[in-house]
Amino acid sequence: MxxxxxxxxxxxxxxxxxxxxxxxxxxxxxxxxxxxxxxxxxxxxxxxxxxxxxxxxxxxxxxxxxxxxxxxxxxxxxxxxxxxxxxxxxxxxxxxxxxxxxxxxxxxxxxxxxxxxxxxxxxxxxxxxxxxxxxxxxxxNVSEFAPAVATLGRPLRRLRVPIEDWAVALALALRAFPMLIDEFRVLYAARKLRPRPVLTSRRAKRKRWSAEMVDLLAAAITVALRRGDEMGDAIAARGGTGQISAAPSTPxxxxxxxxxxxxxxxxxxxxxxxxxxxxxxxx
Structure with missing residues (x-):
């Protein structure tokens, strides 16, 4: 058996x-x-x-x-x-x-x-x-960083340091980072699925590689702009950027x-x- x-x-x-x-x-x-x-x-x-x-x-x-x-x-x-x-x-x-x-x-x-x-x-x-x-x-959670940075940087307000703006910029960067990584992975996977022509000369291979890099960078910039626009609309609907660092945050x-x-x-x-x-x- x-x-x-x-x-x-x-x-x-x-x-x-x-x-x-x-x-x-x-x-x-x-x-x-x-x-x-x-x-x-x-x-x-x-x-x-x-x-x-x-x-x-x-x-x-x-x-x-x-x-x-x-x-x-x-x-x-x-x-x-x-x-x-x-x-x-x-x-x-x-x-x-x-x-x-x-x-x-x-x-x-x-x-x-x-x-x-x-x-x-x-x-x-x-x-x-x-x-x-x-x-x-x-x-x-990513949303907890901005209020914490605003609280830690409160003494710098006396020096007229825009700590709230820095906290908001940090929060937006941390929020966008995982989304952009996922988008770039999708773009890279889609690039690998595209059929590649058979090239014999090195010059043609270099031109093809440079063209693919330009296309990939253009797509990445377009995706980043689209994600930024969507995030801006979501922030505006929730009361603006001031709400990001205004949450109570104390030890x-x-x-x-x-x-x-x-x-x-x-x-x-x-x-x-x-x-x-x-x-x-x-x-």
Whole structure:
């Protein structure tokens, strides 16, 4: 008795999904958007001045806890392309030739791991920062950014800085970004479905490529203008741009607790980096 074998299914790569919150009502989702912006900015500056293993590990731990609290599913992560893994391997091998301490001895030969460790540290730092930004994107509605920016920039009004206009411009850019990405994907898919003529000479191929690029750019500009016109009509029907940043937006108790935890963890990591663990790692 034979059974029919099912053909293997090719898994489609998962695209990068940004500026679209994952559904949920967790403590991370309900946190004030201004708190998330302050945390991202503060931790980014912290890692810029102290990019050691201890601060990176502390920030990575906080990001992992936030992912667990927000209940972000594994399917949200995009598919890493193969060429990126090849670039990472090539970069690691190239950085390993730089040498440096610490050294390891293999028989009569010594190899320095300083360059490879620096490359790994920079790679992990990039991953942590990307995860930190993705957490804000996956747990915050786009409409919450403009009121939060207007509230955070309230002291700048004394300097006659148009903070409300900046908040509205940021909100409109964040709203339009996902829509334009979807439109560009549709345009690119439609371009791939068009029949291509058989061209033999390189000159004809270059002319065909330039003509397709002009057509694609013209279509993209037309789509962007159409989307902008539709968004303008929708904003005008809802009371104008002033309503975008006029929503009440203030921090609550959980926001102050979150900021306190971030400051305490960062301070502990900085002390450990500058005293015990940082000194032992350098030696």
């Amino acid at each position: 034979t059974t029919a074998s099912t053909p293997p299914t090719n898994r489609q790569p998962k695209p990068v999904v940004l500026l679209r919150p994952v559904p949920g009502r967790t403590v991370i989702h309900e946190m004030w958007a201004g708190t998330k912006l302050i945390v991202v900015f503060g931790l980014g500056v912290f890692l810029t001045f102290y990019p050691g293993w201890v601060p990176i590990g502390a920030v990575g731990l906080m990001v992992a806890v936030a992912i667990w609290l927000a209940r972000i599913p594994r399917g949200t992560l995009p598919t890493v392309p193969k060429w990126l893994w090849l670039l990472l391997i090539l970069g690691g091998v190239t950085a390993a030739f730089a040498g440096g301490s610490p050294d390891i001895a293999l028989g009569s030969m010594q190899f320095g791991l300083g360059g490879l460790l620096n490359f790994l540290r920079i790679t992990v730092l990039s991953i942590v920062l990307l995860a930190l930004g993705a957490m804000v994107s996956w747990t915050t 609550k108790t959980r926001d102050w607790v979150t900021l306190a935890i971030v400051v305490v963890v960062s301070a502990i990591a900085l002390v450990l980096e500058l005293t015990i663990l940082g000194t032992s790692a350098a030696s």
